[in-house]
Each structure stands twice: as C-alpha cells, then as structure tokens.
Amino acid sequence: MNPLVYIRAFWQSWWILLAAVCLSAGAGLAFSYSQRPVYKAETTFIANPKMDADSGELLDRIDILARRTGLVTNYCEILQSTLIADQAIAILNVPASAIAPYDISCVVLPDASVLQLEVEGPSPLLAADLANALGAAGLSYLTNLYDIFELRQLDPATPPDQPDSPNHLTDLTLSIILGLVGGVGFIVLRQTLLDYFQPPAGSVEKVHA
Numbered sequence: 715m716n717p718l719v720y721i722r723a724f725w726q727s728w729w730i731l732l733a734a735v736c737l738s739a740g741a742g743l744a745f746s747y748s749q750r751p752v753y754k755a756e757t758t759f760i761a762n763p764k765m766d767a768d769s770g771e772l773l774d775r776i777d778i779l780a781r782r783t784g785l786v787t788n789y790c791e792i793l794q795s796t797l798i799a800d801q802a803i804a805i806l807n808v809p810a811s812a813i814a815p816y817d818i819s820c821v822v823l824p825d826a827s828v829l830q831l832e833v834e835g836p837s838p839l840l841a842a843d844l845a846n847a848l849g850a851a852g853l854s855y856l857t858n859l860y861d862i863f864e865l866r867q868l869d870p871a872t873p874p875d876q877p878d879s880p881n882h883l884t885d886l887t888l889s890i891i892l893g894l895v896g897g898v899g900f901i902v903l904r905q906t907l908l909d910y911f912q913p914p915a916g917s918v919e920k921v922h923a
Contacts, residue, residue, distance in 0.1 A: 723905040724898075734897030735890055742889025743882065751877035754834045755841035757849050758868040759793075761786050761827040789865055790820035790829050793852040801851035806843055813844055828868065838873040845871035 724731070792798060799818065803810055816835035823830060833845040849867050856865050 719909065720902065720905055723901055727901050727904070730901055730904075731894070731897035734900065735893035738889045738893025738896065739886060742885050742892075746880045746882045746885035749880040750836055752834050752836065752879045753838040753841050753874045754832055754878040755838065755845045755871040755874060756833075756869075757831050757845045757871040759789070759829045759831065759849065759852075759865050760868050761789055761829070761865050786822050786827050786829065789852075789856065790822055790831075792856060792859075793829065793831050793848060794818045794820045798848055798851045798855060801855070802844060802847035805847040805850060808840075812840070816841060816844060818844075818848065829865075831871075833871070834878065838875075838877075842871040842873040 799813070800810075803813060806813075813835070816833055818831070818833055820829055820831045822828070831845055831848060833841045833848070835841045835844070849870070853865060853867065
C-alpha cells in the first residue's frame, strides 16, 4: 500500500468527500428539525432534620441523615411514584392523558441531601407546572412520614426557554463527521478496488511487447 497513491486519490476525488458531507449534513438537519421538541423543567429539594430538638439530638439526626443515604433515595422514589403523579394531576386539574407524554425522574445529587426532580415533555409550561405540582403533592405526603426528618423545596421549576432536545448544532456536527468518515471510507475502498483490478503499468507493457 503506497500512501502517495491514496493521497493523490483524495486530492483527485475531493468532490466525493464534499458530496458525502453535504448529503450527510442535509439528512442530519432534516432529521433534527423533524423531531418534536422536548423541554426539561427541574426543581430541587433538600432533606434535613426537623428543628424540634435540642442541639445534641439535632446533631444525632444530622449524623443519621449523612450516613443513611437510602433515606434520601426513598424521598426520590416517592416523588416519582404513581401515587404522587395522580395527586399532581388533581392539583393541575388536567386529564391523565395530558401528562402521558411527560417523563418524570428524580436523582440524588452526589455527596448531598439534595434531590433534583426533572420533568421532560413537549410543553415548557406544563413541564414546569407538573414539576411543581409533583413537589407540592410530595411535600404534603411526606410531612408526617418521618418524625425526625423533613423535605423542603429549594428552587421551584420555571418554564425552560430552549428545548433540551433536539440539539440542532450537535446533530449537524455529528452528521458532518459521519459524512467525512463515509466519504473517506468510500474513496479508500474505491482506490483499493482500482489497484486490485488494474494491472501495474509495467506488466501491461510486457504483454504488448
């Protein structure tokens, strides 16, 4: 394999590379803009000990909360449960079918007692309203669940200005990369086949002689 042969092939077949990039970029953008926008609304909560105790007992509660990470995980599971979702629907006074396209998830932030509740769906307004309604329903349910711990909302959800997906710039970049890879692969394969099926120039001259 002579590298100079392939360098010359790339130089002579630049139009193939350009066509592959343009076709791939066009297809990628067309696919990206055909996707339905998805908006993400977030609200955060913090789990902390109830303050109805003396300093010594309060310190014990803080230590328990720090060591029992499963407690905060339980809060997350409750916030994204069907029970809380049904209560949130009642708060919003919307049919259940209205929130069917929305995905609800909750994560515990690393090394913290902070929960992040996320709602993704086609409407930024409903996504934010649903996140806040889930929070309200969850806080109401959890009020008397634990005697020594409580959950408080830190930041309410607000309607996002931009969709979380699709990301047109990312899709275009990936499409261009795929076009480049495809174009390079086609040129290399084309040159390899030409070298395989075309006899060397010296052998042709010997046959004619």
